[in-house]
Amino acid sequence: MVNVLRLTDVTYVRDRRPILDGIDWSVDDSERWVILGPNGAGKTSLMKLATANDYATTGTVDVLDKRLGKVDIFELRNRIGFVSSASARRIPANETVRDLVLTAAYAVEGRWNEQYDDIDVRQAERILAEWDLGDFTDHTFGTLSDGERKRAMIARAVMTDPEMLLLDEPSASLDLGARERLLQMLSGFAQSPSSPAMIMVTHHVEEIPPGFTHVLMLRAGRVQAAGPIAETLTAENLEATFGMPFALSEIGGRYSAVART
Numbered sequence: 001m002v003n004v005l006r007l008t009d010v011t012y013v014r015d016r017r018p019i020l021d022g023i024d025w026s027v028d029d030s031e032r033w034v035i036l037g038p039n040g041a042g043k044t045s046l047m048k049l050a051t052a053n054d055y056a057t058t059g060t061v062d063v064l065d066k067r068l069g070k071v072d073i074f075e076l077r078n079r080i081g082f083v084s085s086a087s088a089r090r091i092p093a094n095e096t097v098r099d100l101v102l103t104a105a106y107a108v109e110g111r112w113n114e115q116y117d118d119i120d121v122r123q124a125e126r127i128l129a130e131w132d133l134g135d136f137t138d139h140t141f142g143t144l145s146d147g148e149r150k151r152a153m154i155a156r157a158v159m160t161d162p163e164m165l166l167l168d169e170p171s172a173s174l175d176l177g178a179r180e181r182l183l184q185m186l187s188g189f190a191q192s193p194s195s196p197a198m199i200m201v202t203h204h205v206e207e208i209p210p211g212f213t214h215v216l217m218l219r220a221g222r223v224q225a226a227g228p229i230a231e232t233l234t235a236e237n238l239e240a241t242f243g244m245p246f247a248l249s250e251i252g253g254r255y256s257a258v259a260r261t
Contacts (some may be wrong), residue, residue, distance in 0.1 A: 001028040003065070004164045005050055006195045010059035012221075014244030016199040019045045021221045023059070027214075029163070030199050032180060032190045032198040034208050034229070037218035043201045046218070047168055050199060051082050064163055081157035081196070084168035088153050093142030097133055097152050098124060100141055104159035122208055131155040131185060147178030151185065171207050179207070187211045205233065217241040235260075 020042045029031055035043050038229040048054040049061050052073045061068040064079055090109045091100060101124040103109065109257035128134055131151045136144065144152060150170055157165060170186070171179045180240040189195050190211035198209055202208065208215075208229070215233050217224040218241070225237040238257055245260040 001030050001130065003027070004063070005199075006060075006062040007056070008050065008060045008062075010056045010061060012042070012049065012054075014045075019221050020049075022055075022212045023221075023223060025216060025223065025226060027164075027197055027199065028103045029197045031214050032050070032212040032214050033200070033214045033216055035199065035201045035216045035218065035235075036203070036205070036241060037224075040220070041218040041241075042221040043164050043218060044168070045221075046200060047082075047084075047166060047199075049166075051166055052076050053082055055151070078160065079163045081162035081165040082113065082168075083150075083153045083166070083170060085172070088149060091141050091153075093140060095141045096137065097139050097141065098137040099130065100152055100246070101128060101156045101159050119197070124155075127155045127159055130153075132181075132187070133179070137148040147182060149176050150178075150182055154186075162195045162196050164199070165195075167198070169201055169203070183207065183209045205238070205257045207254040208233075208255055219243075 007023050007025045010020055010023040011018060023046070033045065037043050042184070047054065049056060049068070050063065052063050052068055063076060066076055067225055088243055089232055094133060097128070105116065105120050125134070125137065128137055131154060133148065133151055133155060136148060141149065141152065154167070156171065171182050176184065187209035188211070190198055198212070200212065213228060214226070215229045216226045217232070217237055224231050224241045233255065235246050238246045238248060246257045247260045248257050
């Protein structure tokens, strides 16, 4: 196994407010992590560090065996796939789905005068088919449903064969059918040995796809629990993380949690 992310005694302070405090966490290339925690727990800040989009106040962050602060972050970011609502908002509404994925090769948003090889076009079309978007290649991004947009952004993120894929609430805002369709596809991708290390942020245990292996649970900027899902995702750890008692159940690798009265 190869380590792709390591945070050592990391604190992250903004506007004199500690957002992350004493974080120790590492991710290997064969692992698929879920980050769980309430609003304000520090999940987004953790993703900023993992994607080399910000720096820790103290401690060290190593991404793909490169230490932040001592590496060309633009070269490093090209090795990371990242999907978030903010990145989707930057996509021009009139961009075709094929071009949305193709432009990842140049790390640009909105096709201009770039030249693409046939191999790039074939790869884009293969990836679009894998994410069930083969019938939408000539559609514009602005005409897609929320679920189609989420899958298109993931297809864009994997176009460059990243060494680490980070997903920030990929199923947020989706209806039940679109959510389940996306989770099925994420589950299949996560279980493929050729897929990169994966980290997914969510608020809900119901959104953890089968095939994800580990969970990191955050509360108020501190790690409440971290480790293999089967051992770490417990009702006791959920209560410590969200501040209320839960009844937790699992069927076929899918989890559900409801408040316990």
